[in-house]
Amino acid sequence: MIGVIGAGAFGTALAITLARKGTPVRIWARDPATVEAINTRKEAPRLPGVRLPEGLTATTDLAEVTQAQTLLLAVPMQALSGMLAQIDAPLAGKRLVACCKGIDLATLTGPTAVIASAKPEATPAVLTGPSFADDIARGLPTALTLACGDDATGAEIQAELSGTTLRLYRTTDTTGAELGGALKNVIAIACGACIGEGLGDSARAALMTRGFAEMTRLAVRLGAQQQTLGGLSGLGDLALTCSSELSRNYRFGLALGRGEPFDNALTVEGVKTAEAVTRLGAKLGVDLPICAMVNEVSTGDTSVAEAITYLLNRPLKEE
Ligand SMILES: NC(=O)c1ccc[n+]([C@@H]2O[C@H](COP(=O)([O-])OP(=O)(O)OC[C@H]3O[C@@H](n4cnc5c(N)ncnc54)[C@H](O)[C@@H]3O)[C@@H](O)[C@H]2O)c1
Numbered sequence: 001m002i003g004v005i006g007a008g009a010f011g012t013a014l015a016i017t018l019a020r021k022g023t024p025v026r027i028w029a030r031d032p033a034t035v036e037a038i039n040t041r042k043e044a045p046r047l048p049g050v051r052l053p054e055g056l057t058a059t060t061d062l063a064e065v066t067q068a069q070t071l072l073l074a075v076p077m078q079a080l081s082g083m084l085a086q087i088d089a090p091l092a093g094k095r096l097v098a099c100c101k102g103i104d105l106a107t108l109t110g111p112t113a114v115i116a117s118a119k120p121e122a123t124p125a126v127l128t129g130p131s132f133a134d135d136i137a138r139g140l141p142t143a144l145t146l147a148c149g150d151d152a153t154g155a156e157i158q159a160e161l162s163g164t165t166l167r168l169y170r171t172t173d174t175t176g177a178e179l180g181g182a183l184k185n186v187i188a189i190a191c192g193a194c195i196g197e198g199l200g201d202s203a204r205a206a207l208m209t210r211g212f213a214e215m216t217r218l219a220v221r222l223g224a225q226q227q228t229l230g231g232l233s234g235l236g237d238l239a240l241t242c243s244s245e246l247s248r249n250y251r252f253g254l255a256l257g258r259g260e261p262f263d264n265a266l267t268v269e270g271v272k273t274a275e276a277v278t279r280l281g282a283k284l285g286v287d288l289p290i291c292a293m294v295n296e297v298s299t300g301d302t303s304v305a306e307a308i309t310y311l312l313n314r315p316l317k318e319e
């Protein structure tokens, strides 16, 4: 059995793909109505139109899910620490796989460090890369990165989660994998704002490329391997998220650029990540101008037009 904590779009999509290949999956939802929908009607509230397979069952009882040796943690980044604090079962020998993308604002660390701090007896890992929950749930081909500091455990998790439509690549570079996944959301907001403001595809390409430079600069400064940023968890996810209106981060940026309201019930990880990396960059002396502008525009301190003017008029430099 695999346990999934968090019955939102991504947690449910992963649960579906695992159950389809015959793995029993128990998913935890905090909302009894979600449990009822999954168990009784075989429907997932966050994935309308997808019929859930047999072998996938839900519960509001965390203890039932934490019996599994592998636990997928699929709550938003800022909820991860609080979620871990709710688990009182012993977790020695278990694998805790973070499925969230972001940086914890309280500690300015990524998900594996949050897990290691809260549950030092367990092995932390992170599952990240280009994937929309809806694509995974529909069985469309998807390739992701599984990062685990312990390569032998990483190989076991890789085999456990991979299937005929979901292919996992493996790395021990947790820092690079999780920073790529976190930062691409910030750049996707910038790209959405650029398109929403009517600035064109050339400007978007420039933001993606210079955004990738910021992702790499911060990640390498924090000990990541540069090549990890060029993989699925970095460049791959940047390409997807900056170019598709299926992305909530990109759509949030579009709304900013168009001056339209946005549904704040949607999970848009890049907003808090922009704040976290702006603070991290200032603390470490790492130059992150696009991320800083996304932070200012997201909080309403700067308009999209002012942010673009600022970025275009910075001192000229080598590429
Ligand atoms: N949706 C995708 O396509 C996708 C793909 C890859 C990664 N992710 C990542 O997965 C993570 C979750 O995103 P999602 O799309 O599933 O979001 P979602 O909004 O669909 O679901 C979030 C889930 O977390 C639960 N939750 C929220 N706050 C909580 C708290 N304080 N305590 C306990 N549970 C809480 C919600 O009830 C909900 O079930 C994000 O970090 C996101 O970046 C999402």
Ligand SMILES: O=P(O)(O)OC[C@H](O)CO
Binding pocket: 101, 129, 130, 131, 132, 133, 185, 188, 237, 240, 241, 246, 247, 248, 249, 250, 267, 268, 269
């Ligand atoms: O909808 P978004 O912007 O959270 O993006 C979903 C995934 O992270 C894409 O890989």
